[in-house]
Amino acid sequence: DLAAVTQAAQAVGGSPLSLGSVTRDDLPVPALADAAFAAPQGGVTAPVRSPFGWHVLRVVGITPGAAAPFEEVRDRLREEIATERAADLAFERANRVEDAIAGGATLEEAARRYGMAIATLRLDARGNDADGAPAPMPVPVAGRPETVRAIFQAELGRAPRLQELRQADAFIAVELRAVVPPALRPFETVEEDVRLAFLTDQRRRFQEERAAALMAAMRGGQTLQAAAEAANLPTDRVGPFGRRPEPAAPGTTAMPQELLPILFGARVGEPAMAPTRSGFAVAQLLEVVPADPAAEAELLATVRRNAQAQAAEDLEAQYAAALRNRAAPRVNQTLMQQVVP
Incomplete structure (x- = not known):
């Protein structure tokens, strides 16, 4: 009985595998192909030995061979x-x-x-x-x-x-004809690039110095608004906003993304500074608005479902990893590509 054979095989590390519908050429070992295609429908073969071990096959069904009309396979063959x-x-x-x-x-x-x-x-x-x-x-x-x-x-x-x-x-x-050692380009060929790089660097350094002066003033007890007015710099009040704020409406100030992780780790009144693509952004946290789960019941339910699904996936992955570590399987990728369509 195949069930008894399967149970005995599993006891010594074997496992059943469904090959699905295969042709004779799909089976990588001629001995397996000969045994499988000699058995009747529903029949079980005698044990067959191959370079991968011993095998017993059961033929679930037989699909008679048929020749497809040439017109159907013309394009594929071409x-x-x-x-x-x-x-x-x-x-x-x-x-x-x-x-x-x-x-x-x-x-x-x-x-x-x-x-x-x-x-x-x-x-x-x-x-x-x-x-x-x-x-x-x-x-x-x-x-x-x-x-x-x-x-x-x-x-x-x-x-x-x-x-x-x-x-x-x-x-x-490739035919290598010459190796040119690294060399500095003539100044006249890079003059414009050097001038632009110098001006960009000086402009950013100036912005950083002004931002650092604002930070020093706030650490000395001033508010951001007072320090910015003294430095003749504009300020704007932004918020409230979450960790993933919505895009700012036209004509309004957007919270720089670079400041978000700093602000959500800061205390009320604490200053924050971060480099941005266009310069430096300075902010002062004025208020923390506690989250109200009741006001966002639907969103909270979605978050709870996502968290439960993620936890289930993590548990499944950990369980699968534990099984792999215990069983230590070895997969022959070449054989898998030959057997699995």
Whole structure:
């Protein structure tokens, strides 16, 4: 009885597995395929040994083989054949290019002979040219990172070798002709960038000094409003708001996101300061409004449901992790890909 066999197998670490509907070619071991396809519907095979251990199979159902009309599979067959042929042609051409280079042909000669795109590049380790723009490469976009790595791993004077771009389904060959040491660019080529960077840095430093002066005044006992008026700076009262405030209406002041974690950890009257994209933001916490769960009953119920669901997921994950640690299973990914459709 298969139930008794299953129970005995589980007692020594075995486990039942449903393969679903499979063809003979879907089974990775010929002995398993022979046993399964020789058994009648509802039949149980004798124990079959494979490189993965012992197996007993039960045939739940048999689906008779049938030939699909050619019209139904014409497009799929054409695509499969074209894909396989394209891969074969790519490898054939790659081998010919390799042979040509090994026979003394230059990379340019091999490229012209076999219709390969070729480009001479001068780029940095980020793939940019001398102007800081992405260097044009005759490779798919997905293959750019691999191409840049290949260029910077190449050795000066070594003959080029074809290599496959795994992320782009393509081949490249790299011939390194020169290594340019890092060097400072002439000042006249970067003068405008230097001036802009200097002004930006000075402006931000000035903003930081004014913000720090406000913080010092508030720590000395002044309110933010009084310290800002003395420094001829505008202030605005914002709030009340939650940890995730709604977008501010047009014409109103929005609470900088950078200040939120600081304010929700501050005490009433305590100042806060944070850098932002445009400068520095300074605030003073004036009041803490306690949450009223009764006023947001629906929201509270949603939060409670979410918390319960999250707790259940955490418990399930911890339980599954504990089972894995105790059982210590080993999964053969290759076999799984062959068995599971």
